[in-house]
Amino acid sequence: MSFEDIKLLLTNTFGADVIEGEETGGLQPALLIAPDRIADVCLELRNNSKTYFDFLSCLTGVDYGVEAGRFGVVYHLASIPYKLQLTLKISKEHDRTNGEPVFKSVTPVYRTADWHEREAYDLVGIFFEGHPDLRRILLPDDWEGYPLRKDYKTAEYYKGIKIDF
Amino acid sequence: MINTALENYNHKIAAASVEDMVLNMGPQHPSTHGVLRLELITDGEIVKEVIPHMGYLHRCFEKHAESLTYQQTIPFTDRLDYLASMNNSHAWVMGVERMLGIDKDIPKRVEYIRVLVCEMNRIASHLIAIGTYGIDIGAFTPFLWLFKDREHIMGMLEWASGSRMLYNYIWVGGLFYDLPVGFEERAREFVNYFRPKMAELNQLLTENQIFISRTANVGVLPRDVAINYGCSGPMLRGSGLKWDLRRIDNYSVYPEIDFEIPVGKGEMGTVGDCWDRYKVRVDEIEQSLRIMEQCLDRLQNELKRTTDFDPRAKLPRKLTPKPQDYYIRCEGAKGELGFYFMHTDARSEIPFRAKVRAPSFNNLSVLPEIAKGVMIADLIAIVGSIDFVLGEVDR
Numbered sequence: 001m002s003f004e005d006i007k008l009l010l011t012n013t014f015g016a017d018v019i020e021g022e023e024t025g026g027l028q029p030a031l032l033i034a035p036d037r038i039a040d041v042c043l044e045l046r047n048n049s050k051t052y053f054d055f056l057s058c059l060t061g062v063d064y065g066v067e068a069g070r071f072g073v074v075y076h077l078a079s080i081p082y083k084l085q086l087t088l089k090i091s092k093e094h095d096r097t098n099g100e101p102v103f104k105s106v107t108p109v110y111r112t113a114d115w116h117e118r119e120a121y122d123l124v125g126i127f128f129e130g131h132p133d134l135r136r137i138l139l140p141d142d143w144e145g146y147p148l149r150k151d152y153k154t155a156e157y158y159k160g161i162k163i164d165f
Numbered sequence: 166m167i168n169t170a171l172e173n174y175n176h177k178i179a180a181a182s183v184e185d186m187v188l189n190m191g192p193q194h195p196s197t198h199g200v201l202r203l204e205l206i207t208d209g210e211i212v213k214e215v216i217p218h219m220g221y222l223h224r225c226f227e228k229h230a231e232s233l234t235y236q237q238t239i240p241f242t243d244r245l246d247y248l249a250s251m252n253n254s255h256a257w258v259m260g261v262e263r264m265l266g267i268d269k270d271i272p273k274r275v276e277y278i279r280v281l282v283c284e285m286n287r288i289a290s291h292l293i294a295i296g297t298y299g300i301d302i303g304a305f306t307p308f309l310w311l312f313k314d315r316e317h318i319m320g321m322l323e324w325a326s327g328s329r330m331l332y333n334y335i336w337v338g339g340l341f342y343d344l345p346v347g348f349e350e351r352a353r354e355f356v357n358y359f360r361p362k363m364a365e366l367n368q369l370l371t372e373n374q375i376f377i378s379r380t381a382n383v384g385v386l387p388r389d390v391a392i393n394y395g396c397s398g399p400m401l402r403g404s405g406l407k408w409d410l411r412r413i414d415n416y417s418v419y420p421e422i423d424f425e426i427p428v429g430k431g432e433m434g435t436v437g438d439c440w441d442r443y444k445v446r447v448d449e450i451e452q453s454l455r456i457m458e459q460c461l462d463r464l465q466n467e468l469k470r471t472t473d474f475d476p477r478a479k480l481p482r483k484l485t486p487k488p489q490d491y492y493i494r495c496e497g498a499k500g501e502l503g504f505y506f507m508h509t510d511a512r513s514e515i516p517f518r519a520k521v522r523a524p525s526f527n528n529l530s531v532l533p534e535i536a537k538g539v540m541i542a543d544l545i546a547i548v549g550s551i552d553f554v555l556g557e558v559d560r
Binding site: 056058 | 168170171173174219220223225227228231263264392393394395406408413487488489490491492494501503505507518520522526527530531534559560
């Protein structure tokens with residue numbers, strides 16, 4: 001199944017507004033999906049007998065910078081029976097003031113997403129709605145701030161102890 | 166949104182410490198292979214739940230990669246899976262080369278040297294996996310024997326790159342240096358020396374009745390669970406699926422090389438048990454030796470060293486790819502090793518975002534699922550059979 005076929009399949013199943021756009025400039029084309037529909041799209045792509053995207057290779061949380069004011073998540077799916085690869089992207093505007101940006105969790109579809117979403121929450125500060133156990137994973141539970149955000153300032157103190165190096 | 170996950174977790178642990186026993190395994194426990202802490206909720210000898218805690222070795226790789234150029238990050242990739250550094254830098258370098266569009270211009274000799282050193286490193290990594298697994302189960306001798314043989318590989322890679330574990334040998338567009346004179350002969354000597362050693366290992370450990378009783382039918386990982394949890398490499402192949410990215414993606418010179426993909430067959434118990442995962446690694450060493458031989462054949466004949474050959478000739482002057490996203494995946498020693506690059510500035514040599522898809526991270530995430538209801542002693546066997554490296558889990 002080619003990239004165009006997958007696009008057609010998704011628009012036929014969910015309607016035209018599920019795909020917000022596409023990026024075809026690079027070596028790997030990506031589909032921009034409506035953020036609220038991502039879990040449904042992943043479920044359909046996994047279960048459809050023409051695609052069987054059963055393997056979530058990678059899930060990346062992205063902070064697009066302070067000026068852009070956007071946060072996003074990138075999904076790399078792979079289909080083991082058909083040896084296909086697909087990139088899905090979702091993104092949403094967020095001004096960093098009012099809590100964390102919220103996206104739908106794909107944990108019910110792919111268990112791989114469990115730890116990857118925890119990592120995205122830990123380092124980029126993206127909240128995943130519907131995740132069963134969204135704790136920090138790499139940093140201590142009481143860490144302040146999200147280090148992979150572009151506006152992150154290195155902490156000067158940790159638990160009252162000065163970090164000097 | 167208010168995040169209550171931490172509170173829920175604290176409640177769970179508080180409740181469990183009244184009714185059951187909460188036991189901490191690690192971070193200094195030797196059988197957790199590094200600084201992994203497993204929090205066990207136990208009922209007597211039965212493990213009711215495993216909660217892994219990691220991050221003790223977190224070094225902000227992704228943050229570093231956002232502030233260093235592609236070339237400067239290569240030494241950092243060596244420190245991800247520090248038992249198979251060559252495979253890491255190979256994946257990173259291939260990703261950057263494809264973004265630059267120079268992956269077709271790399272000389273054949275360079276490609277063969279890369280595959281040769283990667284396979285040597287894969288053998289070294291599997292030797293550690295097997296050796297330490299023996300220790301976990303209670304067999305000390307294989308560990309010492311295998312470390313002795315691993316030392317030959319370490320010595321040879323040091324000869325080539327100048328460093329024992331963290332090589333910084335594979336560069337974008339070429340190599341640090343050509344192989345030293347006499348390396349090919351020495352490597353061939355090693356292959357001939359090492360083949361019979363594997364037969365010895367099989368007699369000592371693989372067919373050992375005590376070892377089989379400890380590992381067969383323990384920690385069975387069904388294939389669908391493995392796929393859903395994103396397991397890859399020997400974990401997935403141990404569950405009986407022929408999935409090797411060296412064959413699926415056909416990167417580098419692997420299409421020109423003949424090798425087989427060993428899978429778990431359930432010879433001693435069920436498909437996907439600890440013994441199968443162990444056996445896949447043993448068989449993979451055999452295949453890696455075959456790949457090494459084929460590389461050496463080419464390197465000693467049609468791709469022979471010439472006086473004017475310069476492995477740095479194709480190094481690009483500036484590493485400035487077109488703005489694009491690229492996800493590269495490779496078969497590392499532990500499984501699917503992926504790097505995701507997000508490049509937005511055409512004049513910059515620094516990625517906007519770089520993400521590592523670490524195989525050990527995903528392989529470890531299945532542990533709470535397959536370790537439910539096992540004995541504590543079996544948990545050690547399961548943890549050992551996953552073969553993770555904390556440098557890669559924590560990044």
